[in-house]
Amino acid sequence: MGMFALNRLMSLQRDRQRRRLQIRARCGLNTSRGRRKGSPCQQGGDGKSQAAKIMRSSIPDLPEEILFLIHCLMPMRDAARAACASRAFLHSWRFHPNLIFNEDTIGLKINGRGENFHHKVGRILRKHSGIGVKTFNLDYSNMCGFDGSRYFDSWLQIALKPGIEKLTLWLPTTKRIYNFPCSLLSDGVRNSLQYLQLHNVALHPTVELGSLRSLTSLHLNDVRITWDELECLLCNSLALEQLVLECCEEIICLKIPCSLQRFSSLRVIGCYRLRVIESKAPNLSSLNLAGHRLNFSHVETLQVKKLAMDRSNFIGDARGKLPSSMPKLETLVIISQSEVVDAPTLPTKFLYLKHLTIKLLLTHVSRPYDCYSLVSFLDASPSLETLVLAVSQRHMLYQSVFEDSQLRQIPARHHGCLRSVKICGFSSAKCLVELASYILNNAVSLECLTLDTMFGYRCGEGKQKNCHILEAALFKEAHRALLAVRTYIENKVPSTDKLTVREPCRQCHASAMFMS
Template identity: 55%
Template sequence: MALLALNRLISIRRERRRRRNKARKGGSITKSVKRKYSPCQQDDDSQGGKMMTNSADIWSYILSLMPMRDAARAACLSRAFLRSWRCHPNLTFNEDALGLNDNACETDFTSKVDHILKNHSGIGVKRFKLSVHCKLDNCDYVDSWLQFAITPGIEEITVMLSGNKPQYNFPCSLFSDKIAYSIRCLELGNCAFHPTIELGPLRNLKRLDLSCVRISGDELACLLSNSFALEQLELKYCKKIVSLKMPCVLQRLNCLNVLECKRVQVIESKAPNLSSFSFSGNKVKLSLVESSQVKNLYMCSSNIICYARSDLPSIVPNVETLAVASYCEMVDTPMLPTKLLYLKHLTISLFACVRISMVTLIEKRMALEMGQFSGFLHS
């Protein structure tokens, strides 16, 4: 799509240049025509100015569709592209985008990022994505890059670092009122994040993804209570969270993933429109009573089959798709009168130390409750 637009724009510019050259060769005739039709010419000139402005917009739009590496190369071909490159809205920094191999060191990475940002105006950045696989001994670089790129109007911020020690502390001070208003997606990895009540509301934040992030349950609750537009929340390997509570203000939250947060003991959701929930880790106390709209559920834990039959009918009575993965399941599943009446799809994965007879039992018990069943046994 970007290539077609580029070819179209180039042909327009060639045609316009050809007409100018032809007009110059016309000499006095052209001048007399200009005098005779000066009002129309003025209109044409003003339209031409408008077209040039639109052309600049088209250049910028074409560049915005290109990967950052290709856009930087295109900037070397024309001044128009160079001007547009200085306002490129998507800044993506990883080894692939920077043309680095897997053995690249900190100096290679930081020098390339610094060089690119020095040639950027810092205006109009919509997406800033930083993914660093090499170890950064000096995290001051990250601070300076974020201060440069995170400006009013930014919509997506991704900062994925390697397992740095000491852990990088993501600066909440960067979120001014204007930035907090525009941000729609925040993805952090291998860092510390300590939001407080002073942060203020992130009114348009739709997606929050935290992986190996050092954040407490209270700090996360403070952030969630001010994220009224949040639709998706994913937490992976966040070891400081013990209690996770979704407040009722999260009216738009529809997807919650809590994966391998080993210290979590309680998960409680009051989000009324939660429809998809995934969990893996140690067994927790689960309360989704006020999230009765949950239709898709995935759970991976020890003895989860027994838990699914005894507790899930009262926790997620309307679930339609259920996937459970269990390991060290040592007891037979009890026969209970309560059923998952709306269950249509069931997937069971069993890992080690499982009695085979349980699979037959569950299949028979679920036969009237769902349309599809699949089971996997792993030794």
């Protein structure tokens, strides 16, 4: 419930009070409650002054518990404005549970600086008791050129009180790294804290820290912490379910102990010194890893249901090794910049795989990957429901179907569960035309085939105002892709299937269209 709902409620209450006054006036009733000095009766006796006071009242006559609930449900910026306009809300503001500070909630101008930010945050927090805080989120990341670290300790002292559940601290990259004060994690805080997310800080927990009994999710991004310190933190977080490590350059190894019985999700991105991951957590079900040197062969993966891997030359390994090492895999995402070999044809199966996404981020030196070989994954996945293939290239690396129109043929197979297929970066490449044709001929339950001639985001998707940049040569290739669809694919689409072909956005790629 935001300010709109509150204003609506107050408007209805004022209307009721106005009608009540009008009825009392018609009946000749006295609208004052007494003949005090300065009362409406002594200042005219017509009740208009009293009615004006009621109409000017900013808060309806509701129980304090209801007002507090309304205030808690407001976005923080609306809640702060209401506190400025009402004494009743000002009182409840001292116990507002969600303190979220960023450029938007603070109302900082685009060219605002850190001084303005910290003055506003400090002023708000000084009016808060620190009691009842459930969420504290401080996004200071865009305050470049201003070191506000001397204020952070005092702000955290207000926020980190028993009962807090979520703490997020986003700091900018500065010469002096802020040292997160583990001493503020008292017994009461450790008992209630469930979510901890830190960015651009130094974190040095010790064995004296004590148990974080309720911590279920830990996110560390560009945090200065060694493996020994992280191990101390993990061993004290027996309820931990999710660990995210991004760009933590001081960690060289990672070992998840078997004592983390509820641990289910691990994400490691950009930790380039990290070489080995070991995990004995019995219920690990989700892995998201990036790094061509990362060795996760010592991870217990028999329960893994979701794997996302950003690594070159992984498609062939995935086809050959994952069916046995991750037999319960349901979702597989592979991002690769180059592949030395194509996907092999093997008898092993992904019995439970339902969702497959492969992104090929090819460079000018990459070998053109034979996308038609991905039929091997379709044959190995009897439960596959969705397939997404994205091919990115700076210029046309593949042989066009118009250069060799003799399409390869594979014995017919029936893929009874495949319902949705999307190919982004679709071109006139012969292997892509062959793959699309194979799917149309063999996916008997197919409902939708989408061929997008662009790779990447488009304007209007989410907060994107412009489409992904498209080179002039690829804009020209997009027209050849459309011709390939009309020539080789459209006549194979069954009447029960939906074919969607997306052209490049002419508004965002006007210059590329002119140059092509």
